[in-house]
Amino acid sequence: MTDPVSFADLGLNERLLKALDKHNFTTPTAVQEATIPPALYGQDLMVSAKTGSGKTAAFVLPILDKLLQRSPRNTGTRALILVPTRELAKQVFKQIKMLSSFTRLQTGLIIGGEDYNFQKVILRDNPEIIVGTPGRIVEHMEKGATDFEDLEVLVLDEADRMLDMGFTDDVLNIVAQCDLERQTLFFSATLKQRQIMKVGEQVLTNPEKIILETVRDENKAIQQQYVLADDERHKERILLWLLANEPFDKALVFTNSRESTARLGQFVSGHTGNSAFIHGELDQQERTSIMASFRSGKTKVLIATDVASRGLDISGVDLVINFHMARNGDDYVHRIGRTGRAGATGKAISLIAHNEWNLKAGISKYIKVELEHLKIKAVEGTYKGPKKVKASGKAASTKKKVKLSPKQVKQKEKAKLKAKPKGKGPKSPAKQDASVVEPGDGFGTIKKKKRPFVE
Known part of the structure; x- marks a missing residue:
C-alpha cells in the first residue's frame, strides 16, 4: 500500500x-x-x-x-x-x-x-x-x-x-x-x-x-429524504415541525423565488426568533451581516434562494430543507452539498407537493439515488403521492381465455365480414388504427407527453 x-x-x-x-x-x-x-x-x-x-x-x-x-x-x-x-x-x-x-x-x-x-x-x-x-x-x-x-x-x-x-x-x-x-x-x-x-x-x-466526482455521483455522507405536502400552508407546518424536532446545529432552507424567501423568512422568524433570510436583491452590507451571523452560529436557520447553493463553504450545516424542490438535478445537488462536507454527515429533506412529484422522480433518476419517504404523523396531510397507473398488456388482463369451437370461429368470421362497409375507401387518417404511422420523419405524428426538464 x-x-x-x-x-x-x-x-x-x-x-x-x-x-x-x-x-x-x-x-x-x-x-x-x-x-x-x-x-x-x-x-x-x-x-x-x-x-x-x-x-x-x-x-x-x-x-x-x-x-x-x-x-x-x-x-x-x-x-x-x-x-x-x-x-x-x-x-x-x-x-x-x-x-x-x-x-x-x-x-x-x-x-x-x-x-x-x-x-x-x-x-x-x-x-x-x-x-x-x-x-x-x-x-x-x-x-x-x-x-x-x-x-x-x-x-x-x-x-x-x-x-x-x-x-x-x-x-x-x-x-x-x-x-x-x-x-x-x-x-x-x-x-x-x-x-x-x-x-x-x-x-x-x-x-x-x-x-472526478460529478454532480450525479451519490453523496453517501448525506441522508436524502422527502415529505409529502398538500400545499404551501401545509409545507409551513411541516417546516416548523422539522425545525423543532430534527437535531441540527445550522439549517439551510431553500425556496425558488425571492418573494417566497422573504415571506417564509418572516414566517419562520415569527415562530422561532432565531432565523434570517437572504436573496440577491438585499444590499451587500445586509448580505454580509446575515452570512456572518449564520457562520458564527448566532443565527441557526437561514432561508435562501439558490444564491447560497453554490460554492459557499459554511461549516456546521447539518440540515438542508428544500421548501420548494430544486428546478433540476444539478441545482438539487448543489443545494444539498451545503451539508455533509469535509467528512461530516448531514441530512437533506425535500417537501414535495403534487406538482413536484414528477420533478422529484426526474431528479432522483438523474442523480441515481432513491430518496427515502419520511412520514410524519403529527403533520401528515391528505396527499399520498400519485395514483397507481393501471397495469397494461398481459398483466392487466384478468379474464380467462375461452377456447372457441371450429363452428364458433366460423360464426365470428362471418360476423366480421358483415360488419365491414361495402364500396367505401380507407378510413380517414383521424380514424385509422393507432398502429398506422403516417409517412414523414419515420416516427409518425404521435405527440409525446411532456416530461419535466431535468438537466
Whole structure:
C-alpha cells in the first residue's frame, strides 16, 4: 500500500507549504491532487468536480506558485478569477489571502454591491490577482480601469452557474480583452451541457479534461429524504415541525423565488426568533451581516434562494430543507452539498407537493439515488403521492381465455365480414388504427407527453 500524496510531493513553493502547514492542510483532496501538477506545468484545464471537493485551492495554489516563480512582465493584472456570485467571490478572496499569507502577493476583490470608486482605487494599485463577478468587471473594463493585456492565468469558477445566470456575453467580452498567451483553468460541475462545451472551446487551448466526482455521483455522507405536502400552508407546518424536532446545529432552507424567501423568512422568524433570510436583491452590507451571523452560529436557520447553493463553504450545516424542490438535478445537488462536507454527515429533506412529484422522480433518476419517504404523523396531510397507473398488456388482463369451437370461429368470421362497409375507401387518417404511422420523419405524428426538464 503506497503512502498518501502530500502537498510537499506536488512541488509547491516553500512559502505556500508554510501557509498550508499553518492551517493543518497536509494531504490534498482528489481534485487538488489531479489538478495541481498539470496546472503547475502550464496546461489549460477543463475540470469537473462536485461541490465541496476542494477545487478552490486546486486553482489558487498553482496560481500563487506561478506568480512567485516568475517576475511580472509589465504592470497589468497577472491573474483573474471570475465567479458567479458575490458570496463565492468573497470566499475565494479569503482563501487566497490565507494561502498567500507568507508572500507579498496582493489580491483585489471587485464585485457588485460595493463602492465603485473604492474599487477604482484597488485597480489603480494594480494587485497581482483580481477576484470578481463578471458584471462588475465589465463595468470597470468599459471605463478603461482594467488591464488584462499581461494576464498570465484566467480562471472561470462555477462556469456552469455563470452561464445559467446569463453571464455568457460578459464572460466572452472579458476573455476577448485577455492576453492570448494566458493559461486558462475552467471549473464546472458538469461538462455535458452543450453551452458549457461551446464556451470552453472558445476560451481554452488544447485543454486536459479532468473529471472526478460529478454532480450525479451519490453523496453517501448525506441522508436524502422527502415529505409529502398538500400545499404551501401545509409545507409551513411541516417546516416548523422539522425545525423543532430534527437535531441540527445550522439549517439551510431553500425556496425558488425571492418573494417566497422573504415571506417564509418572516414566517419562520415569527415562530422561532432565531432565523434570517437572504436573496440577491438585499444590499451587500445586509448580505454580509446575515452570512456572518449564520457562520458564527448566532443565527441557526437561514432561508435562501439558490444564491447560497453554490460554492459557499459554511461549516456546521447539518440540515438542508428544500421548501420548494430544486428546478433540476444539478441545482438539487448543489443545494444539498451545503451539508455533509469535509467528512461530516448531514441530512437533506425535500417537501414535495403534487406538482413536484414528477420533478422529484426526474431528479432522483438523474442523480441515481432513491430518496427515502419520511412520514410524519403529527403533520401528515391528505396527499399520498400519485395514483397507481393501471397495469397494461398481459398483466392487466384478468379474464380467462375461452377456447372457441371450429363452428364458433366460423360464426365470428362471418360476423366480421358483415360488419365491414361495402364500396367505401380507407378510413380517414383521424380514424385509422393507432398502429398506422403516417409517412414523414419515420416516427409518425404521435405527440409525446411532456416530461419535466431535468438537466
